[in-house]
Amino acid sequence: MATELDIGLERVVAAATRLSDVQGQRGRLTIAGFPAEEIAPRATFEEMVYLLWYNRLPSPAELTGFGKELANRRDLPDYTIDLLRSAAARSVDPMDALRMGVASLEIRGSDPRTQACSVVSQTATIVATYLRLQSGADPVPPDPELGHAADFLRMVEGEAPAPARVRALETYLNTVIDHGLNASTFAARVIVATDSDMVSAIAGAVGALKGPLHGGAPGPALDMVFEIGDIDHAEPYLREKLERGERLMGFGHRVYKVRDPRADILTLATRTLYAEDQGSQSLYELASGVETIALQLLEEFKPGRNLQTNVEYYTALLLHCLGFSSAVFTPIFAIGRVAGWLAHCQEQRETGRLIRPSCQYIGDHDRIWVPLDQRS
Numbered sequence: 001m002a003t004e005l006d007i008g009l010e011r012v013v014a015a016a017t018r019l020s021d022v023q024g025q026r027g028r029l030t031i032a033g034f035p036a037e038e039i040a041p042r043a044t045f046e047e048m049v050y051l052l053w054y055n056r057l058p059s060p061a062e063l064t065g066f067g068k069e070l071a072n073r074r075d076l077p078d079y080t081i082d083l084l085r086s087a088a089a090r091s092v093d094p095m096d097a098l099r100m101g102v103a104s105l106e107i108r109g110s111d112p113r114t115q116a117c118s119v120v121s122q123t124a125t126i127v128a129t130y131l132r133l134q135s136g137a138d139p140v141p142p143d144p145e146l147g148h149a150a151d152f153l154r155m156v157e158g159e160a161p162a163p164a165r166v167r168a169l170e171t172y173l174n175t176v177i178d179h180g181l182n183a184s185t186f187a188a189r190v191i192v193a194t195d196s197d198m199v200s201a202i203a204g205a206v207g208a209l210k211g212p213l214h215g216g217a218p219g220p221a222l223d224m225v226f227e228i229g230d231i232d233h234a235e236p237y238l239r240e241k242l243e244r245g246e247r248l249m250g251f252g253h254r255v256y257k258v259r260d261p262r263a264d265i266l267t268l269a270t271r272t273l274y275a276e277d278q279g280s281q282s283l284y285e286l287a288s289g290v291e292t293i294a295l296q297l298l299e300e301f302k303p304g305r306n307l308q309t310n311v312e313y314y315t316a317l318l319l320h321c322l323g324f325s326s327a328v329f330t331p332i333f334a335i336g337r338v339a340g341w342l343a344h345c346q347e348q349r350e351t352g353r354l355i356r357p358s359c360q361y362i363g364d365h366d367r368i369w370v371p372l373d374q375r376s
């Protein structure tokens with residue numbers, strides 16, 4: 001039994017996985033055998049999900065069948081829509097609405113793959129439905145003729161999206177689909193390891209993803225760029241933040257000690273998208289300038305810590321250019337990551353092992369009970 005205390009668990013290897021390999025010192029991410037930069041900008045989201053779940057790329061016939069299986073499961077139960085409607089009326093945060101929506105889903109049938117298809121498809125519909133309701137519009141029902149990413153954008157905007165926007169979103173969803181034993185994936189694995197169901201695991205994972213130290217960073221990262229507003233303000237603004245001991249959102253990573261390779265994939269996708277939209281080009285340029293200054297200051301304030309740009313910084317820019325507000329960045333992250341969570345749930349089930357680490361007791365022993373009327 002391990003006796004050494006490791007509070008952040010970074011030295012603990014708690015699972016074997018074939019889903020993704022995160023090499024923090026080399027800045028490499030492999031997803032089911034493929035370098036992330038090789039596959040993320042090329043595959044459809046459905047291909048990526050298939051790859052994670054079946055450990056190989058689908059044939060054309062398999063992809064068509066799998067795409068239909070996902071597409072036919074996008075509809076939400078009426079009670080989930082009612083729940084989202086009530087949440088929107090109370091201006092609930094979109095990530096909390098996603099957690100409520102996911103938790104309301106029903107587990108149907110006994111085939112875990114069919115259940116997993118429903119959860120992946122319905123997660124996207126929950127986010128799209130909530131966005132519509134929040135803006136005061138009626139939900140747009142799914143169109144099973146469209147691919148996952150295209151239909152998500154259509155359900156949000158009410159009209160078919162341009163192919164370049166679909167490609168950008170798919171590249172993003174593929175890039176974040178899986179990433180080793182990150183906090184939300186670990187949370188999902190802990191839950192299914194108790195033999196609980198996958199909806200419970202995904203609801204728990206959504207809760208873990210919400211935190212700003214994990215998936216909640218892109219909103220604050222973009223807010224920071226907006227607050228800076230002009231590149232001349234960047235240095236004093238960032239310096240002041242660091243002097244106050246604050247963290248710069250979108251920088252640093254528990255595993256990556258060089259630039260997060262996902263940041264490169266998303267930089268390219270963001271640059272392509274922004275190149276088509278002249279109005280936003282200035283924001284892209286401001287963000288890249290802020291990034292350069294932030295990296296210099298992080299090296300000055302935290303020398304040798306190798307704090308580099310992480311995935312969240314360019315996530316923010318890409319999703320902003322797709323027209324999403326920062327409050328919804330983390331729910332969109334979940335639309336991609338849910339496929340990875342479910343693949344991990346399956347792997348965890350195959351081990352049949354409950355996850356139950358130990359803790360080091362640091363309290364007292366042998367205290368004596370004092371009745372209430374004798375306590376001061």
Ligand code: ACO
Nearest residue numbers: 213214215217246247248249250251252253254302305310
């Ligand atoms: N800004 C300023 N200082 C930082 C930052 C940052 N972004 N990140 C780490 N540091 C500091 C820490 O405070 C620590 O300082 P200290 O030793 O003087 O106390 C030092 O750098 C080393 O920190 P690490 O041990 O490398 O950081 P840790 O592994 O605990 O945290 C984390 C990683 C949580 C991602 C952190 O870098 C952070 O808070 N970043 C900002 C939030 C963010 O962008 N999160 C998204 C991560 S990507 C994802 O989860 C999808």
